[in-house]
Amino acid sequence: xxxxxxxxxxxxxxxxxxxxxxxxxxxxxxxxxxxxxxxxxxxxxxxxxxxxxxxxxxxxxxxxxxxxxxxxxxxxxxxxxxxxxxxxxxxxxxxxxxxxxxxxxxxxxxxxxxxxxxxxxxx
Numbered sequence: 001x002x003x004x005x006x007x008x009x010x011x012x013x014x015x016x017x018x019x020x021x022x023x024x025x026x027x028x029x030x031x032x033x034x035x036x037x038x039x040x041x042x043x044x045x046x047x048x049x050x051x052x053x054x055x056x057x058x059x060x061x062x063x064x065x066x067x068x069x070x071x072x073x074x075x076x077x078x079x080x081x082x083x084x085x086x087x088x089x090x091x092x093x094x095x096x097x098x099x100x101x102x103x104x105x106x107x108x109x110x111x112x113x114x115x116x117x118x119x120x121x122x123x
Contacts, residue, residue, distance in 0.1 A: 090116035
């Protein structure tokens with residue numbers, strides 16, 4: 001089983017958008033690009049996957065923090081391990097994202113080392 005997070009923009013993009021228009025088209029609706037001020041232009045969805053498919057997913061707002069990842073580990077990984085791996089070959093893989101390396105997460109993996117093997121990627 002492994003976890004991953006993806007960020008999705010709720011509008012066309014979150015960078016600079018250039019619109020080519022004539023001077024008389026300045027306020028034409030086809031020349032205006034909607035924007036969002038401050039927070040709210042993107043969301044992050046995190047999920048757990050295995051050879052059996054998507055096990056669970058969670059909406060994390062616009063920024064994934066260690067508390068979100070810890071909640072996902074407790075609410076998604078542990079229950080999914082029991083459903084997916086009846087034969088006892090439980091292994092969990094995550095990437096080297098900063099959120100996976102913080103002390104609170106590493107402590108969680110140490111506390112659960114008898115429940116499953118933890119593998120870092122890249123090794």
